[in-house]
Amino acid sequence: MSALGEVVASSTREFTAEARELYGSPAFGSFVRVTAGEQVIYGVVYNIVTEGVDAGRRPVAFGTPWPQVAQEHPQLTKLLRTYFSCLTLGFRQGERIYTYLPPFPPYIHSFIEECRREEIKELTARPHYLAHILKSGLVVADQLAAAAIRQACAVQPDAGEYIRRAGRELRRLLTGDLERLKAILRQLE
Amino acid sequence: MRGKVFRGSLSTGVEVKLAPECPVEDVRVGNFVVVEGRRHRFFCLVADVKLEAVYPGFLTETFDLEEDRLAQEILVGDSIFANVCLQPVLMVDLEGDGIPRAVKTIPPHGAPARSATAQDVGLIFGAPDDKTYFQIGTPLEMDVPVCVNLKRLVERCTGVFGKAGTGKTFLTRVLLAGIIKSRQAVNLIFDAHNEYGWESKSEGEEGPVYVKGLKQLFPSEVKIYTLDEESSQRRGCKYDGVIYVGYDQIEPEDIILLNNLLNLNATAQEHLFLLQKKLGAAWLPHLLAAEDMEAFAESLGAHSGALQALKRKLERIERLPFIRARAPYDAVQRLLDDLEAGRHVVLEFGGTPTLGYMLVVNILTKRIHEEYVRRTEEHIALGKGGPRPLVITVEEAHRFLSPQLAKETIFGTIAREMRKFNVTLLLVDQRTSGIDSEVMSQIGTKISCKLDDEADVNNLLSGTTNTGGLKNVLFSLDYKQQALILGHAVPMPVVVRTRNYDEEFYRAMVASRAPGGVDWLRMASREDIEI
Ligand SMILES: Nc1ncnc2c1ncn2[C@@H]1O[C@H](COP(=O)(O)OP(=O)(O)O)[C@@H](O)[C@H]1O
Ligand SMILES: [Mg+2]
Numbered sequence: 001m002s003a004l005g006e007v008v009a010s011s012t013r014e015f016t017a018e019a020r021e022l023y024g025s026p027a028f029g030s031f032v033r034v035t036a037g038e039q040v041i042y043g044v045v046y047n048i049v050t051e052g053v054d055a056g057r058r059p060v061a062f063g064t065p066w067p068q069v070a071q072e073h074p075q076l077t078k079l080l081r082t083y084f085s086c087l088t089l090g091f092r093q094g095e096r097i098y099t100y101l102p103p104f105p106p107y108i109h110s111f112i113e114e115c116r117r118e119e120i121k122e123l124t125a126r127p128h129y130l131a132h133i134l135k136s137g138l139v140v141a142d143q144l145a146a147a148a149i150r151q152a153c154a155v156q157p158d159a160g161e162y163i164r165r166a167g168r169e170l171r172r173l174l175t176g177d178l179e180r181l182k183a184i185l186r187q188l189e
Numbered sequence: 190m191r192g193k194v195f196r197g198s199l200s201t202g203v204e205v206k207l208a209p210e211c212p213v214e215d216v217r218v219g220n221f222v223v224v225e226g227r228r229h230r231f232f233c234l235v236a237d238v239k240l241e242a243v244y245p246g247f248l249t250e251t252f253d254l255e256e257d258r259l260a261q262e263i264l265v266g267d268s269i270f271a272n273v274c275l276q277p278v279l280m281v282d283l284e285g286d287g288i289p290r291a292v293k294t295i296p297p298h299g300a301p302a303r304s305a306t307a308q309d310v311g312l313i314f315g316a317p318d319d320k321t322y323f324q325i326g327t328p329l330e331m332d333v334p335v336c337v338n339l340k341r342l343v344e345r346c347t348g349v350f351g352k353a354g355t356g357k358t359f360l361t362r363v364l365l366a367g368i369i370k371s372r373q374a375v376n377l378i379f380d381a382h383n384e385y386g387w388e389s390k391s392e393g394e395e396g397p398v399y400v401k402g403l404k405q406l407f408p409s410e411v412k413i414y415t416l417d418e419e420s421s422q423r424r425g426c427k428y429d430g431v432i433y434v435g436y437d438q439i440e441p442e443d444i445i446l447l448n449n450l451l452n453l454n455a456t457a458q459e460h461l462f463l464l465q466k467k468l469g470a471a472w473l474p475h476l477l478a479a480e481d482m483e484a485f486a487e488s489l490g491a492h493s494g495a496l497q498a499l500k501r502k503l504e505r506i507e508r509l510p511f512i513r514a515r516a517p518y519d520a521v522q523r524l525l526d527d528l529e530a531g532r533h534v535v536l537e538f539g540g541t542p543t544l545g546y547m548l549v550v551n552i553l554t555k556r557i558h559e560e561y562v563r564r565t566e567e568h569i570a571l572g573k574g575g576p577r578p579l580v581i582t583v584e585e586a587h588r589f590l591s592p593q594l595a596k597e598t599i600f601g602t603i604a605r606e607m608r609k610f611n612v613t614l615l616l617v618d619q620r621t622s623g624i625d626s627e628v629m630s631q632i633g634t635k636i637s638c639k640l641d642d643e644a645d646v647n648n649l650l651s652g653t654t655n656t657g658g659l660k661n662v663l664f665s666l667d668y669k670q671q672a673l674i675l676g677h678a679v680p681m682p683v684v685v686r687t688r689n690y691d692e693e694f695y696r697a698m699v700a701s702r703a704p705g706g707v708d709w710l711r712m713a714s715r716e717d718i719e720i
Contacts (some may be wrong), residue, residue, distance in 0.1 A: 164259075164262060164263055168263055171263060171264065171268055176244035176246060176247075178246065178264075181260065182256075182257055185257070186256050186259075189256070189259055
């Protein structure tokens, strides 16, 4: 499995990576892994940003659509970077996957890979990750939860049952907030 | 049904969250449900079913059929759920002797609840035998026998209630057949509408059908006496004798009991006693024969106008088919002889009007009861058990047990003294609110078909605890052949589809009584029997 990016910022709750290629980030809501010594740390992609390398300089408009503009001005791809941020969901130590925060965050310059199917299956088998997401304080938390469930049910044996189970977990987490619950569930149909 | 206990108290009952996959519409009030506690198994009755939500706001929520299909699927059944309210009645200690006893506690939170199985029904209500346990029906939701304990049934008064046409008479016939077969008691049946003794016509789905009377099922054990010979002959009833009532057997009290029908004012009532005092046992024929009322009144020191009015009213008695100046033989003695020999007696009234029915029922019951009291006291003096228990069946029971009369009639007395003298009543009536509530609360076993009048239901349940659920049950019964049974003869209230009174029942009744393959049923049919 090839690396999708390299860690450029790291903290207990989240980490950010620079994508190997411009626009080469994993999808919003997808699960990623990064090895850190004895552990493998798992996260879910919650934000993707593409911007100029020089933080002070904003790209200028060329009036030519992408990707034509890149062919005409190849240096442009060198001036832009794609970054993606991941919310930490858990980690593996030895054989076991733990669905809570790892003792230490990933190292800078570690490579980030897509999670393997088996890992996603295990990581999301019980919908504990939804609690992390909903309590993250992220503006996009609800959307992220829906996206993560969609990703997870692709690898679970009974997708329909999995969605219902996740739905019940959301119901518990959202206590009486039926409107929020309905909004998330509508993204799962 | 399946579910889990989530709330409850001993006084208000236990509430169960219905499992989402169980349709709430399959849970009926009155259903028999078992809750598995950790150390006890609880036997309960469904008292109510209601919809509830984890958050009250959920209940008023509507779900868009397209967009919110998933939300609905997740919430309905789980966050919005059916709450099955159970009334625990009995519990069995799983480590103890296995005998069901009255509940003293409740199952823990999360305890699984499920519909009762055939085995549960058997454990609680017993398996039919020919002695004590008699199948009266089946639970609504399964096909296993529900039994009443006949030995207990005859120990106290029993009531069979329900609106007209709900199956009271059929059910009573089933019960009486059970009592006869089990030999738990002897029966005296006041058959107001000629339905118990011999064949009677009933409206079936495809026109009229003939149903057998008790004598046809138990020819050698049942005797029929008629008070209207002409009617009995017309109907082809094979009666064993005719009963007459002599004027001398009628006392002023018997007349006063007919007050509802005769409208006697206070003066008239006083005159009754005056007549008896002056003229003795023959007061009635004297009055009815009086031609010169002025002179008659004067000889008694009475008011001639009052006597004239009284006479006019009492002439209705003169016209009753069974009235004679003197009865040719002592009917009561004859009935007592039969009862003592273990024979059951059906008294047919033919076309006798209500007035006659009431008069005879009162006079006979009074004397038979007197005799039973005497005999019971004799037995006690000799240190023996009492005489064979007697069950007196009366249709239209409210006529004898209305709040105005219950204090005075013989029936009120029997109901109150209970089994002291080995006489109990089997009351059949359609308006329980017409029956004195004190008498109502003395009834040991209450069997009620559908009642839909609030007052009737309240009066039926007077003297019963935790009635909330039972009320719902009564209102929910079908209009035919369903009944709630509660009280002395059953360990817990139960709703049954009553046993069919049909060919199969006849066969079951005569089956074990036909040693050597004698076809009693055929022998008992109309052509074959010679009396
Ligand atoms: N146990 C039963 N077996 C067969 N038919 C029954 C039974 N109970 C009720 N029925 C039907 O319902 C009708 C009314 O029953 P009945 O006992 O005469 O009602 P009630 O005495 O309450 O007025 C009967 O004619 C019969 O067709
Ligand atoms: Mg009837």
